[in-house]
Amino acid sequence: MEFPFDINNIFPEKITILDQTLVSGDKSTGRPDLQSKMASVIDELGKASSKAQQLPAPITSACKLQSNRHYLYLIKDETSNGGHGAGVGFLKVGYKKLFLLDQRGAHIEAEPLCVLDFYITESLQRHGYGLELFDFMLQHKQVEPALMAYDRPSAKFLSFLAKHYCLTQSVPQVNNFVVYDGFFLNKSVGQ
Numbered sequence: 001m002e003f004p005f006d007i008n009n010i011f012p013e014k015i016t017i018l019d020q021t022l023v024s025g026d027k028s029t030g031r032p033d034l035q036s037k038m039a040s041v042i043d044e045l046g047k048a049s050s051k052a053q054q055l056p057a058p059i060t061s062a063c064k065l066q067s068n069r070h071y072l073y074l075i076k077d078e079t080s081n082g083g084h085g086a087g088v089g090f091l092k093v094g095y096k097k098l099f100l101l102d103q104r105g106a107h108i109e110a111e112p113l114c115v116l117d118f119y120i121t122e123s124l125q126r127h128g129y130g131l132e133l134f135d136f137m138l139q140h141k142q143v144e145p146a147l148m149a150y151d152r153p154s155a156k157f158l159s160f161l162a163k164h165y166c167l168t169q170s171v172p173q174v175n176n177f178v179v180y181d182g183f184f185l186n187k188s189v190g191q
Ligand code: ACO
Pocket: 049, 052, 053, 115, 116, 117, 118, 119, 120, 121, 124, 125, 126, 127, 128, 129, 130, 131, 132, 150, 151, 152, 153, 154, 155, 156, 157, 159, 160, 161, 163
């Protein structure tokens, strides 16, 4: 996704980690001009994600990021748009307190890291960007995919998890979250 400004100037790294502060490296601290451009990149990618998932409204925006304790990993392609770079997609995660059912149907209370939104622009899907972003997040958060929960995953995302992380055996829940077999290892009732 291209913008009428230099993406490489706003996001120096290939993958940028953003949180509530909406600061990308030292450069954007105290620079409202850079922060408003950063916000428009997040907003446009957030809109595209909601459209791709047929959601009634975006669940990712700069404003929402500023008011929640979420992490957003944004990936760019630095070479496109005549060297100005383009936004490729993002992955948003956050901790959530969940009431889950284990394989025997027993109630478990947990606060796992959850994937809340994940989007790669249409023309660049199936090029490995999603995997690069997801692996980066796993390293940064020091977590394994089986220990995470997934909020209403789409068919493409379920296929992605099966292909790259062999996550296929989900444990039925009564909420919108999907968790896999390995999630309940070493977890006891009420934990
Ligand atoms: N149809 C089916 N599976 C797909 C598709 C597709 N169009 N695109 C990606 N995948 C899955 C497949 O398993 C694919 O492997 P394959 O090509 O061998 O079948 C694998 O992902 C490819 O891996 P990457 O290239 O690393 O994935 P990609 O960069 O495409 O990112 C993502 C995956 C984020 C799911 C992307 O396809 C996307 O943005 N889809 C639209 C939005 C969406 O559904 N997001 C998830 C919402 S649910 C949530 O966020 C909790």
